[in-house]
Amino acid sequence: MGNATTHCPYCALQCGMTLRTDSGLRVEPFDFPTNQGGLCQKGWSSAVVTSVADRLTRPLLRGAGRDLVPVSWEVALDHIAARIRDIQAEYGCDAIAVFGGGGLTNEKAYQLGKFARLALGTSKIDYNGRFCMSSAAAAANRAFGIDRGLPFPVTDLAGARAVLLIGSNPAETMPPFVRHLDAVRCRGGLLVIDPRRTRTAALTELGSGVHLAPRPGTDLALLLGLLHIVLARDALDRDYLAQRTSGFDEVAAIAVAWWPERVEQVCGVPVADLHRVADVLIAASPRAGGSGAYVLSGRGMEQSSHGTATVTAAINLALALGLPGRRGSRFGTLTGQGNGQGGREHGQKADQLPGYRHIEDPASRKHIAGVWGVKPHTLPGKGVPAVQLLDSLGRPGGPRALLVHGANPVVSAPDAEQVSRRLRGLDLLVVADVVPSETAQLAEVVLPVTQWAEEEGTMTTLEGRIVRRRKAVDAPGAAQSELWIWAELARRLGAPSVWPTEPAAVFDELARASAGGLADYSGVSHDALDKAQANNRGIYWPATESMLRFDLEQGDPADHLGTPRLFLDRFAHPDGRARAVVVTPREPADPVRREAPIHLITGRLLHHYQSGAQTRRVPELLEAAPAPIVELHPELARRHGITSGALVAITTARGTAYARARVSLDIRPDTVFMPFHWGGLGSANRLTAPTTDPTSGMPDFKLAAASIALVTTALPAQEVLA
Amino acid sequence: MTRLVVVGNGMVGARFTADLLAADVAGRYRVTQFGAESSQAYNRVLLSDVVSGTRDLGSIMMPQLAHARLETSLGSTVCEIDREDRVVVTADGRRTRYDQLVLATGAAARVPDLKGLGTAGEPPRGVRTLRTIDDARGLAAASMNSRSAVVLGAGVLGLEIAAGLARRGVPVTLVHPAPTMMERQLDEASAGVLADAVLGLRIGLRQGATASGIVADEDGIRQVVLSDGERLPCDLLVIAAGAIPSVALARRAGLVIDRGVVVTAGLASVNDPRIFAIGDCAQPPSGSLGLLAQGWSQARALVAHLTGTTVPADSVGTDDVVRLKAPGLDVVTMGICGTRRPDLPGHRALTVADSGAGRHIELVIHRGRLVGATCIGAGPIAAQLLTTYTQRTPLPLDPLALLLDRSAYDLGSAAREEPEDLCRCNSVTRARVLDAVATGAHTVDEIANQTRAGTGCGGCRDELERLLSRGDADAATVKSL
Secondary structure, rough: OEEEEEEOOOOOOOOOEEEEOOOOOEEEEEEOOOOOOOOOHHHOHHHHHHHHOOOOOOOOOOOOOOOOOEHHHHHHHHHHHHHHHHHHHHHHHHHHHEEEEEOHHHHHHHHHHHHHHHHHOOEEEEEEHHOOOOOHHHHHHHHHHOOOOOOOOOHHHOOOOOOEEEEHHHHHHHHHHHHHHHHHHHOEEEEOOOOOHHHHOOOOOOOEEEEEEOOOOOOHHHHHHHHHHHOOOOOOOOHHHHHHHHHHHHHHHHOOOOOOHHHHHHHHOOOHHHHHHHHHHHHHHHHHOOOOEEEEEEEHHHOOHHHHHHHHHHHHHHHHHHOOOOOOEEEEOOOOOOOHHHHHOOOOOOOOEEOOOEOOOHHHHHHHHHHHHHHHHHHOOOOOOOOHHHOOOOOOOOOOEEEEEOHOOOOOOOOOOHHHHHHHHOOEEEEEEEOOOOOOOOOOOEEEEEHHHHHEEEOOOOEEEEEEEOOOOOOOOEEEEEHHHHHHHHHOOOOOOOOOHHHHHHHHHHHOOOOOOOOOOOOOHHHHHHHOOOOOEEEEEEOOOHHHHHHHHHHOOHHHHHHOOOOOOOOOOOOOOOEEEOOOOOOOOOOOOOOOOOEEEEEEEOOOOOOOOOOHHOOOHHHOOOOOEEOOOHHHHHOOOOOOOOOOEEOOOEEEEEEEEOOOEEEEOEEEEEOOOHHHHHHHOOOOOOOOOOOOOOOOOOOEEEEEEEEEOOOOOOOHOO | EEEEEEEEOOHHHHHHHHHHHHHHHOOOEEEEEEEEEEOOOOOOHHHHHHHHOOHHHHHHOOOOOOOOOOEEOOOOOEEEEOOOOOOEEEOOOOEEEEEEEEOOOOOEEEOOOOOOOOOOOOOOOEEOOOOHHHHHHHHOOOOOHHHOEEEOOOEEEEEEEEHHHHHHOOOOEEEEOOOOOOOOOOOHHHHHHHHHHHHHHOOOEEEOOOOEEEEEEOOOOEEEEEEOOEEEEEEEEEEEOOEEEOOOHHOOOOOOOOEEEEEEEOOOOOOOOEEEOOOHHEEOOOOOOOHHHHHHHEEEHHHHHHHOOOOOOOOOOOOOOOEEOOOOEEEEEEEHHHOOOOOOEEEEEEEEEEEHHHHEEEEEEEOOEEEEEEEEEOOHHHHHHHHHHOOOOOOOOOOOHOOOOOOHOHHHHHOOOOOOOOOOOOEEEHHHHHHHHHHHOOOHHHOOOOOOOHHHHHHHOOHHHHHHOHHHHHHHHHHHH
8 A cells, every 4th residue: 555645534525635654644634625735633633543442343243241242254244144134034124224324435325225225125224414414405406406515616615705604613613614715704704693603603703704693493584584684675686586596486575574673583683783794695796796695504504303494595595696506606505424415415315316316206216227237116115214214213113123334323313312222122233333333332243344544435525526535554454345245245135236346346337327317427437536636626516428428539538527516507407497495484393491491502523523433532632622511601601500611411301411511602691502422421412302304304403492400419420521 | 164254464464364274284264365455465564664765665565375265355345244144245345255254454543633634534735644555655755855744653653753754864853742752661761761862863852742733734734733832844744643453344243342352362252253353453351562473473373273283383573572673773672671560579670771872771580581671772782682581591690691792701710711722623732833933843834734733724824924923032932931
């Protein structure tokens, strides 16, 4: 192995990095457009994860003594195959469920979907992206006909006069992204909506923009209020609306009922501040002759049982100003997980086939069945979304077994205690991971797998840019790629079709399967990407075979860029128009009340990633953020006798979690914030509700009614809270 | 199929019908809705913004609902209810049967008895009220040519109109019969602060003064005559002396009327269970506040009752919040406040009287919750108090803290001293950077190479530049301090 140019294992910005192997594995930033040479501490320290002390290096099987003991691959895979056969013989194909992850490479995400449908014959597959991008995806599909998080290169943001970030904290979650906001901050145009004064919100200060801190759960009303002001100022882009959209009149009519003074009462945002934000947006919009405005959504507004509607409200605002589908202006969403974009396109979703196809569409089934060499009717139908899937485990009629790949739902799913109980009730739990995550520790079989620096593949960035992941070192011990594991299991289960284990070969099959779909990768291959890589930029989907052929015949194949900007001529609905859809605010599923009088919101810290399984094992990250915290306002703290560092208990209708207090003026006095990177007693998701969005299946991660108390008695397992 | 007739297509009537048809998934109701105005529904709350010129008429039109089970007749006045045959009769003689009837006829402007105004027929030119979209259109047009206006009544609407006309540059005098303005919401002290703000807008003020008559000629109004004899010259008089529930139709039908149509807690007429009343025309047991939020919650409650469903609240807001939308005047009241504040034991009032700064804030606290507040000139504090009040969230131990913004805090012992990293993205302390400089890093990139500082969001690179420009020796000195 030698040095390799690749991308960070963590978030969807997919920062470019060079892996050096001269003295152990070492990371250096690489000047890729998404990170412009930057890396955060997670990226810098990512090499550590390849060699953490408890790295999984051998398959583990729970023996008679109930301990996990090392076994050979042969034993582990034979055991899994036999158990699957037995369970399916008794309960049917759907008795085996699969839970995937948004961190898996495109090749793995594709192959996992295929494995579920062909080798297991199950409809019961979904993935942790349901907890991440599902609301934004549902809203974008409905409005534009395609869901590509940012339908433009992130570097376009440099030209903006205004950027509205709603419920997103990139300064903490993808720090190098902030470089793309430098220009708009100089123009005073950074607009941030967040109940907390986050690091991102603080970037608006000193004349760089405006921060609005609404009461949690009221984003939709706030967005209707902004739309109302746009209407009242007669700042609608009427030509754009007439030529490129449908349904806007009904939306405008609803917004009339959300005048600023009403919005102030609901959201707690001063009328004057609403006007300030609207002013900046209007002045930046193309109709007013501005240099462009962007509306960008994040998990803060999306992760609720009203998430799809809230994103739709943001899209409606963008449509009113004529932003989507225009060069220099846009609507977009900031995808979270490393392959959160590619992972949601190729079949991990319960209702999806590769290429962002719908599993119930006969033409899609026929095409995919053709690629896979099976009859269309043998493909299972639509499954159920993640929360419902996890809740059905082990229940009568529900799955008896679960295979988990690239996810840690014991920490990341809502109402996590209940999820643990469901997993414990299974006949078989198989977890493939690089470390013994909280979920792996409950498994009957644990499979050690390769990770980023140890494998080839592709990822798709938050902009729909397909980039290459490259191998620098061999995986330790007996760790294997999931591609090999699924091929081995497919063979044992007598599955049809072919099961290549080389990532380039799997990608070629993915490309064929995606051909003609919304997310069309058919003009892409590892080879093509390696050429593009020389030009340092990846390829944007849709990148069809005919586009590649044109580049090969007529131009320089190294110029093969795919589609950097979507929708410039038309949106992806049959009539070419973007759809404005009427949405109205709603009271939260779990409103504050006397016994639970404060809002609980959850989110991330700079030094950890998702369930923390990787980052909590990196000493320098753990030193920077050693334990769960609860952020609260000094007045709320004083009321409960809490000082910074004190152990506090947060209780909701689901349960109680414990964490150290961090007293801060950066949060509203009616709200507490808890990061979700820890399991056990410090797990924020012990508190969150499994109520889900009717359209997207997204649970209510971002809003719960809670009470807070100072812990004065000794706590079991207090040591986990440091 | 139940035949439901709704009389009134205003904000409450239109909202009721939209909610009903949405909730009635079983399709049990067929609705006929009559609107006396020929215009589609509009946002009445925003009429004063049209007067002030901060928005145009087009932007306040509400959606005209289209639905297979809805028939809407606009410009169609219902003039009779035949309760025996269960029929409503419109002015054109059309008869429409109902199984259930909802009255949402709203209210009309109250016009006091003024000498010279006449009791029948058209008032003199220049005398106006503000209740309908036609009123707003006419008033906005009249303000273009007005050289002097009088507004009668310094309640919410009167203040909004007066401030709106002042914004348009019309000299305005505000005449108010009570000794202080907005007396339903404000006590004497807070009203005094508001009066100062009104005067600051160059609006003339006559409080405790009743208009007794007007003088008009063929061109229209010339003067308003006050009961103390003072004569206010004007070419425009806007009467904002409150509203009267529009109950003539209900009264003719023999329904029990007091101020409004007397209804039960379930919003049914006390003497005809087939007839309901909501909004400004209704008089529920708890009393009518004349506020939109109350009408909307009544509409929601009635839909829930009729369809047997729960209609999800859409954060309408709380019934008893009053917020002035008058350019230049900052007034918010909520809950138990001002003159409505009883001196009950256990109710604690915390007042900031700061008339010199045009500010007056009063918080009313009961059992650890904010149950009411008055905010004059309070700025963004009012927005925070609104959510504290509507959500009943916990108060600080000392409620005075509700009036402070973040700059007022010294976190002191409450917060643990955490050394702030110079580069937070990479947890690099200032000391670590100075170390690097001392050991030979001469550029930002060299610092980055040694420490990773500046390689995340890039936000600290300016600080690194500054640090370097002070020179290595200085940096080393700083370090030794």
